[in-house]
Amino acid sequence: MKAFALLAPLAAILSISKLALGQLQHDSIDAPDQGPGFHDVHGRGSKPNFIVFLTDDQDQRYNSLDYMPLVNKYIRKEGTEFTNYYTTSAMCCPSRVSLWTGQFAHNTNITDESAPHGGYSKFTEQKLDDNWLPGWLEAAGYSNNYIGKFINGVTQSRKYAPKGFKNTHWEPLVSPGIYTFYDPIFATNDGPIERLTGKYQTDVISDKSIKLLDDLATNKTDPFLLVISPTAPHDEVWFDKGRTIFTPPVPAKRHEHLFKDARVPRSPNFNPDDQDKVSWIQTLPKLTQDEEAQLDEKFRSRLRSLQATDELVERVIQRLEDHGQLDNTYIIYTTDNGYHLGTHRMYAGKQTAYEEDVNIPFLIRGPGVAKGRQNDAVATHTHFAATVLRLAGLPTPDHLDAPSIPVLAQDDRNAASFQSETFAVEFWAGAFMENKTFRSTQNVYKSVRVFGNGNNFFYSVWCTGEHELYDLTKDPYQIHNAYAKTLVKKPYLIDRLDALLNVLRTCKGQTCRDPWSVLHPIEEPNGGNKGGPLKKVRSLKDALNKSYDDYYASLPRFAFKDCRNYYDASNELTVPKSPPQEDL
Template structure:
């Protein structure tokens, strides 16, 4: 493992970076970013022009480890009928940490993992234990909705490690509406165990998990229909298509997901997609991936069998979607409900010689399904607007007509068809993907301790880029417009002028909070007052800046500025987030 020597202490380097940006910029000192637009309720939904009209409901289908790039959605005809055809699918939607636990915390908190610091599946750096110990449920989407009068309901997988000894629901969920799956039976399809509203555990044997969740969901919806005036959030989270997980004396064992018996006969000829990055001959990835041997025939057969099991296990979820939406319609709840279908992170099978799993920054693991239907949402549409799980809380709050906290790491997603109703939000261009734990291949005993990395994703008109700095000191850079399967690492063939911009942006995103996450270019190019505006009052309130995208940052006049900024590096390959392990390497010794 390569270790990089620390050149200076972190606080000094951060100060130098900030001073350098300010000194090198031709702009005056930065002004505070404008508070996110908080559109009134009547401006948020087409046809909802009555200020006193009932706030919308939110129903979320949250699957576990569902892929986008292996085409599982194409095997769910009912998701297509009720959601894809009746709503908008966001094709550039991402998780920013490709692991279940941190991804789910980002979904509900609106924070990157480096801010909420739940970075693993198990204690001490992850799981429900870490979530509760940090009191993250004091200030997150469920409490904000509850404070506005919402009834919040949850059934299925919450985050990893919910203990059978759980006595209280997290803040934001009324104990009468909280039924999470509990360890160690979260991932057992025919022997699930639920915690029932702070009461006794409810164990099931021989009944399919998703079917139990389906029955419980209908009962909950019928109960919610009794109160016509109280809006609700309802999260339905089956574990399909996640592997079954079995704790053993020799460690955790993964086996393929188990379908309902009625679906076992389906898709017998289905195979994992043979994209160009499936078990490639040439592998120029980071060293731990590059060292992987090509998959043999037996491994490929196992991958195909796992792929079929995943598709089969999703059929009960497909039926669940239809049943729930029909019940919403029967109960008169459908027209005022936003329905979301998403997952916590993606999944790879055979990609870049990797057997099965997640945890990388590649498209297969981070680019995930996100579909939304509801009042004012365009039907049968695909949007290329860029968004992440950190955008989700702001989106819900905006659709509900509620204030959006200034410290959220992302703004809301432009989901409404009529953008004039939606307000000033814009699509993101840049966001970070970050990871601090070991990589492992499910269904194997292989573990890799050098999978700590930070990436910057840049997606805009004409470009789609992935730039990664690894804890080993290695770098990867992919142009996904020319190379959508990330076959060719072009880091060593790329001009320094481009890499300097990517390093600078990653340096901002790696520690960003709130406004600096939402608008990282403003740190590098602070806003300036419009000097041509003769109206002094407007000059005080109106800010301008010339750079808000990579395309604008690539202007040659900024070459020297970016060339002088420090680079990001890790001190060591730790399996947890420690700010002192992440630092900047000055370009010049005098810095």
């Protein structure tokens, strides 16, 4: 049986975008089967508490967690670390919104740090707090509480709490004191501004968190969510006559002397002599010795600034234990996005789809979570909402773009309810290097990551028409762009990856959770052979069966019309497949 006979070749495939936009019938996804012991792990009939430590721009690839002994002691060794955990948009505001809504940025339409395409004003204008994790928890009887950075755009005139926090404790950092370590500005429950010049931000957050935790712990009946979000290790940000100035993060004075010999790891992709990235990156000059030295000092400043966060984690967990609440609490440590330091000649910053910017820390401890374990199951911030709901024993809305992470020791990560072989990373807001004059309007891309069954691919399409392909099993530092060579030698692989990206670029809900069901909506004879057993295509490995080559070769390609620094669905389209020589 020819695979391309399963669907009408071109006309039907042009409807992939419509299918991915959610016009398929969505199935409701209730909480997956947690096994008979699930409710017992945190007390039968009770709901667990959640404490979330959410840092800002913390790296995974430069091993900053290794410099945090207390996080290692209290969370890493007492819980599970997910090593393949990602943000799906490498910028603070879109990433944080995806974490709380469980949706990709193309569904939230929060794609930048500030108006008109992002920030707190756009978040509230779009009423995203009508349908998000804090609201679902509140409806189930949770007391939701927040201290620290939420997203950019919380100002002295726009400091009101979003839904889910209006009736409890909402204490955000407020502009222009969000990114100032010794001049933080807070507002509690839309009340008076509290400016604490001379006080160290993380220590203030620590004191506030302990006081709030003491209040929460006195109520033994209502479960709670407590989010603690210091801005370390983010740069300090200052505003001067329309200019935005970045300076290295400032440690507490007691930590200024630490890590004098630390420097950015000199991995193979650090300031390379040669590289074959897309054009705007490829043409970057090599960093000078002075710039490398600046990056090393920034690296040390970042590590030093995280030490107060390390102490904060210990203090909160010990106080939780004092109140007898530790055994009934899930403690999560993560960040909003990663950070590059000299990768591919890029000065400090984020915003690309490369591993340094999107692979981020995620640690969890709590009832039923394995201790001292690393787990390489694929997960992203879009999985976070479903994960918390599942651990709380609550149903999961069917519009979420990702399922729960298999965080419990008893979980079978290969179960259909946990399958997340692939996800998209997307970006529209251009690029800049912090505290540099460099700007690029060509950092607009859609990319897809595929893990599992021996595959580990990164494939991207850029607004310039350029492509990248990396096999991270062979090239973990993304040094050699294999797109052109693969297009000639293994065009069938490009066909599959591009088709997958074509689904994920506009997916919603079920189509994000199972994109292969769009490309293969029915069970098919195994291997395309008539009379063979029926098999559902669930992975790239399944889709790589040779019998599907003609089908995938018939599909159109994904492309941008031009480089627009905001999300515009009409700017993203499918185009007829070009001959190989034109692609080259």
